[in-house]
Amino acid sequence: MQRYFVANDQLNETKFFIIGEDVKHISKVMRMVIGDQIICINEKGLVARCEITSISSAEISGSVIEYLAENKEMPVKVTIAQGLPKGDKIDMIVQKGTELGASEFIPFQASRSIVKWDEKKSEKKIERLQKISKEAAEQSYRNIVPKVNNNHSFQQLLKKSESYDIKIVAFEENAKAGEKSNLVTTINNTEVGSSVMILVGPEGGLSNEEVKELEKVGFIPCSFGPRILRTETAALYFLSVVSYHFELLR
Amino acid sequence: MQRYFVANDQLNETKFFIIGEDVKHISKVMRMVIGDQIICINEKGLVARCEITSISSAEISGSVIEYLAENKEMPVKVTIAQGLPKGDKIDMIVQKGTELGASEFIPFQASRSIVKWDEKKSEKKIERLQKISKEAAEQSYRNIVPKVNNNHSFQQLLKKSESYDIKIVAFEENAKAGEKSNLVTTINNTEVGSSVMILVGPEGGLSNEEVKELEKVGFIPCSFGPRILRTETAALYFLSVVSYHFELLR
Numbered sequence: 001m002q003r004y005f006v007a008n009d010q011l012n013e014t015k016f017f018i019i020g021e022d023v024k025h026i027s028k029v030m031r032m033v034i035g036d037q038i039i040c041i042n043e044k045g046l047v048a049r050c051e052i053t054s055i056s057s058a059e060i061s062g063s064v065i066e067y068l069a070e071n072k073e074m075p076v077k078v079t080i081a082q083g084l085p086k087g088d089k090i091d092m093i094v095q096k097g098t099e100l101g102a103s104e105f106i107p108f109q110a111s112r113s114i115v116k117w118d119e120k121k122s123e124k125k126i127e128r129l130q131k132i133s134k135e136a137a138e139q140s141y142r143n144i145v146p147k148v149n150n151n152h153s154f155q156q157l158l159k160k161s162e163s164y165d166i167k168i169v170a171f172e173e174n175a176k177a178g179e180k181s182n183l184v185t186t187i188n189n190t191e192v193g194s195s196v197m198i199l200v201g202p203e204g205g206l207s208n209e210e211v212k213e214l215e216k217v218g219f220i221p222c223s224f225g226p227r228i229l230r231t232e233t234a235a236l237y238f239l240s241v242v243s244y245h246f247e248l249l250r
Numbered sequence: 251m252q253r254y255f256v257a258n259d260q261l262n263e264t265k266f267f268i269i270g271e272d273v274k275h276i277s278k279v280m281r282m283v284i285g286d287q288i289i290c291i292n293e294k295g296l297v298a299r300c301e302i303t304s305i306s307s308a309e310i311s312g313s314v315i316e317y318l319a320e321n322k323e324m325p326v327k328v329t330i331a332q333g334l335p336k337g338d339k340i341d342m343i344v345q346k347g348t349e350l351g352a353s354e355f356i357p358f359q360a361s362r363s364i365v366k367w368d369e370k371k372s373e374k375k376i377e378r379l380q381k382i383s384k385e386a387a388e389q390s391y392r393n394i395v396p397k398v399n400n401n402h403s404f405q406q407l408l409k410k411s412e413s414y415d416i417k418i419v420a421f422e423e424n425a426k427a428g429e430k431s432n433l434v435t436t437i438n439n440t441e442v443g444s445s446v447m448i449l450v451g452p453e454g455g456l457s458n459e460e461v462k463e464l465e466k467v468g469f470i471p472c473s474f475g476p477r478i479l480r481t482e483t484a485a486l487y488f489l490s491v492v493s494y495h496f497e498l499l500r
Binding site for chain 1: 346351389426430474480487491493
């Protein structure tokens with residue numbers, strides 16, 4: 001059944017309404033009619049099976065049939081801090097990261113990031129990424145839409161990381177040197193309900209200074225296996241492993 | 251250090267030579283000169299640190315400094331059997347799958363594959379995919395270039411699967427139904443050195459008939475966590491988990 005995220009005031013105990021771009025998706029793309037059913041999910045992650053009772057060009061509304069006890073969220077909250085990569089790689093990271101269960105994304109300007117986002121560009125980019133995240137969340141049956149934060153400076157990111165329980169930095173020098181145990185140890189030390197930040201550098205990697213600063217505030221450098229992963233692949237490896245460990249192994 | 255795959259006859263105990271497209275890459279893109287060093291890897295996976303002693307427009311050659319005892323290959327051989335997806339998704343699957351350690355790819359025509367590759371198109375596509383695989387293998391420090399097979403029919407694929415030790419089919423109905431243990435059990439039963447085929451359907455999934463036929467020949471339907479992954483994400487989840495289990499946990 002098709003799924004749509006709505007604001008909290010668009011879904012109450014008995015009724016729902018949908019406005020904005022999803023109206024067109026429901027009526028024109030999916031060609032739904034009165035009597036058809038959809039799933040609505042509000043910002044609290046509540047999931048309701050609903051029936052459409054009214055369709056206009058501006059609004060679709062109807063009644064709640066039942067609330068579903070569905071939870072597709074990871075038992076730990078994973079935030080991807082991604083050094084700005086080239087081209088549209090960040091789109092892929094947000095789309096696939098959302099499918100794989102990330103709860104938040106923070107793009108940041110690393111010293112070796114080749115692209116720079118000025119404020120105007122950043123605003124447009126973030127809006128676009130938030131849309132990608134919403135669509136991926138609907139398609140992958142998520143209960144929440146992961147938040148895409150504004151572009152951070154490295155110092156802002158360090159500050160932000162203070163509130164996290166577990167901090168990991170993907171470090172290819174560890175992969176080259178054959179380090180194997182940091183990721184396993186860290187995951188084993190992570191408790192259900194924790195918040196985890198995983199930081200990935202851009203194409204050229206992180207500078208030695210950045211790595212030092214990260215280690216100083218508690219980031220653990222980890223290899224993700226012996227091969228060298230591209231910047232856009234590292235977070236996906238981590239999310240897959242966290243899903244396996246917390247959702248399938250337990 | 252930059253890495254290049256060469257044929258077995260291009261690398262012996264003391265010397266190497268490089269012909270074809272890599273000549274341009276070394277001299278024009280990387281702007282290397284006599285005295286610079288590269289890594290050559292032959293088809294057997296032997297890795298040699300080499301010094302360039304001669305550069306012409308047609309050939310680059312030089313001497314072997316030392317053979318390196320490097321192995322970046324997964325302890326199990328994973329073949330991705332991928333139902334033909336839309337657009338250029340197969341490019342991404344081959345590129346990321348190579349980084350994540352896949353040893354072979356088999357695209358196949360699933361009943362719900364929307365695209366069809368005729369023989370001529372197929373030949374060009376496979377050539378292109380093989381190039382993507384080679385480049386990703388070089389970048390990720392692989393010892394071998396994963397093979398991209400010709401497009402298979404479903405029946406050819408079933409036949410091919412007979413030689414594999416472990417066969418898994420990614421099945422989203424299992425994810426929807428909350429099945430959790432099949433993947434864990436299967437991975438725990440997989441021994442080092444085994445050959446594993448992981449089969450993923452196209453965007454529309456596999457038909458009931460296809461799933462039945464696969465189960466009949468020993469494929470185990472597995473969920474990859476509670477969320478619904480897109481066709482191009484499933485194999486990457488699996489490879490990440492296999493890497494974690496066999497390369498980091500042990």
